[in-house]
Amino acid sequence: MLRIVQVGLGPLGQRVVADLHARGLGEVVAAFDVASEFEGHTVGDLVPSTGSRVPVAKGFASLDSVGAVDAALVTTSSDLGVCARDLRELLRRGHTVVSSCEELCWPWLRHRALAEELDRLAKQHGGRLLGTGVNPGFLMDAFPLAATAISRTVRSVRVERWQDASIRRIPFQRKIGAGLDDRHFAEQVAAGTLRHVGLGESLHLLADRLGFAIERWSEDLAPIHATRDLDSSLGPIARGRVAGVHQVGRAFSEGREVLTLDFRAAVGLEHPHDRVVVDGEPPIDLVWKGGVPGDVATSAILLNAVGPLRAATPGLHTMATIPLFGCARGRSLAASASS
Amino acid sequence: MLRIVQVGLGPLGQRVVADLHARGLGEVVAAFDVASEFEGHTVGDLVPSTGSRVPVAKGFASLDSVGAVDAALVTTSSDLGVCARDLRELLRRGHTVVSSCEELCWPWLRHRALAEELDRLAKQHGGRLLGTGVNPGFLMDAFPLAATAISRTVRSVRVERWQDASIRRIPFQRKIGAGLDDRHFAEQVAAGTLRHVGLGESLHLLADRLGFAIERWSEDLAPIHATRDLDSSLGPIARGRVAGVHQVGRAFSEGREVLTLDFRAAVGLEHPHDRVVVDGEPPIDLVWKGGVPGDVATSAILLNAVGPLRAATPGLHTMATIPLFGCARGRSLAASASS
Numbered sequence: 001m002l003r004i005v006q007v008g009l010g011p012l013g014q015r016v017v018a019d020l021h022a023r024g025l026g027e028v029v030a031a032f033d034v035a036s037e038f039e040g041h042t043v044g045d046l047v048p049s050t051g052s053r054v055p056v057a058k059g060f061a062s063l064d065s066v067g068a069v070d071a072a073l074v075t076t077s078s079d080l081g082v083c084a085r086d087l088r089e090l091l092r093r094g095h096t097v098v099s100s101c102e103e104l105c106w107p108w109l110r111h112r113a114l115a116e117e118l119d120r121l122a123k124q125h126g127g128r129l130l131g132t133g134v135n136p137g138f139l140m141d142a143f144p145l146a147a148t149a150i151s152r153t154v155r156s157v158r159v160e161r162w163q164d165a166s167i168r169r170i171p172f173q174r175k176i177g178a179g180l181d182d183r184h185f186a187e188q189v190a191a192g193t194l195r196h197v198g199l200g201e202s203l204h205l206l207a208d209r210l211g212f213a214i215e216r217w218s219e220d221l222a223p224i225h226a227t228r229d230l231d232s233s234l235g236p237i238a239r240g241r242v243a244g245v246h247q248v249g250r251a252f253s254e255g256r257e258v259l260t261l262d263f264r265a266a267v268g269l270e271h272p273h274d275r276v277v278v279d280g281e282p283p284i285d286l287v288w289k290g291g292v293p294g295d296v297a298t299s300a301i302l303l304n305a306v307g308p309l310r311a312a313t314p315g316l317h318t319m320a321t322i323p324l325f326g327c328a329r330g331r332s333l334a335a336s337a338s339s
Numbered sequence: 340m341l342r343i344v345q346v347g348l349g350p351l352g353q354r355v356v357a358d359l360h361a362r363g364l365g366e367v368v369a370a371f372d373v374a375s376e377f378e379g380h381t382v383g384d385l386v387p388s389t390g391s392r393v394p395v396a397k398g399f400a401s402l403d404s405v406g407a408v409d410a411a412l413v414t415t416s417s418d419l420g421v422c423a424r425d426l427r428e429l430l431r432r433g434h435t436v437v438s439s440c441e442e443l444c445w446p447w448l449r450h451r452a453l454a455e456e457l458d459r460l461a462k463q464h465g466g467r468l469l470g471t472g473v474n475p476g477f478l479m480d481a482f483p484l485a486a487t488a489i490s491r492t493v494r495s496v497r498v499e500r501w502q503d504a505s506i507r508r509i510p511f512q513r514k515i516g517a518g519l520d521d522r523h524f525a526e527q528v529a530a531g532t533l534r535h536v537g538l539g540e541s542l543h544l545l546a547d548r549l550g551f552a553i554e555r556w557s558e559d560l561a562p563i564h565a566t567r568d569l570d571s572s573l574g575p576i577a578r579g580r581v582a583g584v585h586q587v588g589r590a591f592s593e594g595r596e597v598l599t600l601d602f603r604a605a606v607g608l609e610h611p612h613d614r615v616v617v618d619g620e621p622p623i624d625l626v627w628k629g630g631v632p633g634d635v636a637t638s639a640i641l642l643n644a645v646g647p648l649r650a651a652t653p654g655l656h657t658m659a660t661i662p663l664f665g666c667a668r669g670r671s672l673a674a675s676a677s678s
Contacts, residue, residue, distance in 0.1 A: 329550030
């Protein structure tokens with residue numbers, strides 16, 4: 001049983017805590033969130049299935065009195081800069097830290113100095129740090145990379161993640177601009193609130209491990225319009241309004257496009273799937289039929305990554321520096337837990 | 340550039356050496372094979388594309404005078420017992436050793452004492468040892484395991500590897516019994532010459548990493564009959580004769596079948612593919628369209644595994660204890676090479 005420190009109790013954090021208990025992997029021994037609305041509450045108040053009486057605290061003052069800790073899970077922000085203070089506090093205590101922070105999947109891209117600082121801090125105190133998730137962290141980087149383990153040559157890689165947002169949570173539908181008109185869509189894009197974070201990180205992880213020196217790269221974003229009247233959890237979406245988002249990340253090396261990440265998420269999107277296509281020897285065309293649902297999978301991979309990260313040497317890691325892993329069960333985790 | 344010791348210069352070994360050079364990953368600095376037919380020959384005689392003048396030697400006498408070595412590749416036998424002497428010699432010298440030996444993919448299954456000895460030897464001398472390949476080593480074990488990184492629960496896993504043997508080498512067609520009648524097929528099965536080695540190893544790697552305690556397991560083998568007259572590199576195969584082989588590995592845990600590996604290789608087999616189906620949350624149905632060709636892929640993964648194995652701690656490894664990796668290029672290997 002893993003003794004887990006949970007930092008961040010928003011929708012994802014709550015799901016992680018619920019899964020931790022339901023899967024029999026461990027229990028929360030300390031919980032933190034800066035939101036005032038959680039003040040005075042316990043983990044069990046937020047996630048009744050856990051029955052946990054651990055209080056949700058604002059600062060880390062109580063962290064040193066919880067006894068043995070196997071890992072900390074940080075589900076607070078996509079922005080590594082925002083997470084930095086918490087990560088420092090945890091690494092300074094030598095903890096093993098898995099975070100859903102998208103920018104942490106390849107932190108050298110947007111936060112090189114901070115990445116080097118966190119790496120030093122981890123090594124100095126025997127801690128470990130990993131950013132992961134379903135995307136970035138797996139479907140558009142670690143997974144296509146792993147598929148090319150059987151490749152003699154890779155000329156280019158194309159990854160598609162096409163999601164039907166009809167079945168996703170309302171916050172997700174809002175995040176992809178469902179229901180907006182083009183003007184409001186453009187405003188939100190300009191404000192930076194309407195985008196999937198991580199294509200750049202995935203491009204750089206893939207390029208680094210496949211040995212492509214990136215000469216230039218881009219991230220484009222466009223609306224996907226409803227081609228018919230649609231229903232959504234947000235209400236009806238009239239034909240012509242925004243149904244979702246289409247983002248494409250491209251990396252160029254050796255004068256040509258070597259990596260293409262095609263992300264689409266829209267209400268009513270047809271033929272949802274995840275797919276990896278490799279132009280190389282042998283050619284690869286690998287399809288996840290129906291695609292991988294993001295909500296379940298993100299919580300799952302954060303918990304599944306704890307064991308292999310604990311088996312790695314201290315420092316800042318990526319999905320390509322820790323051992324290949326699968327679904328964890330109580331039994332397979334036992335060997336790596338301190339208690 | 341990796342400096343490689345090649346042990347075994349049969350068809351696979353020759354292919355590995357050719358790919359090592361053609362891919363710009365490195366060069367052979369010493370080569371060994373016990374076959375008398377290679378006596379007095381150079382690597383370049385066997386693999387002209389390399390232009391190598393390195394002699395093919397029978398014993399390891401010359402091994403200590405070749406200077407720095409980055410890794411040794413052993414492509415001699417499916418039987419770990421047969422490989423043991425060479426592996427000991429290499430590990431005693433502290434080498435990093437990647438082998439296509441099928442039984443080495445999970446050596447504790449059929450050679451527990453030897454596995455423990457090799458692990459001790461590697462740790463004592465700073466060497467590393469890994470058995471890998473496309474199957475076992477990847478398609479029916481490491482890859483399905485990696486797919487479940489996004490799984491909340493795994494109730495059972497089914498892997499299919501269905502190959503059309505029409506396009507494979509003659510030795511492969513012979514190995515699967517193509518053209519035999521049922522009596523000769525049964526004789527060869529009884530003699531142990533006609534089977535794919537590795538389903539048991541893949542079952543145990545998967546079970547161990549997914550946390551299933553295997554209560555019992557089985558490997559079944561049956562002929563696939565030609566349902567029409569077929570052509571093959573071995574000559575015509577009449578309707579009713581053996582076209583290939585169907586092997587199924589099953590592992591049972593918690594009173595039910597939790598792992599099923601379905602391997603088919605036959606001349607004229609329709610709808611060839613590789614596939615992973617996971618009954619769990621989320622359900623997974625992952626298909627490699629057209630399947631992965633074994634010849635290219637086996638050589639590729641042996642070479643691709645060198646870098647990540649060099650990054651691992653000394654000892655006996657499996658595909659689930661070294662970092663996740665993809666296709667290696669000269670550039671991505673540079674960091675891990677000694678020269």
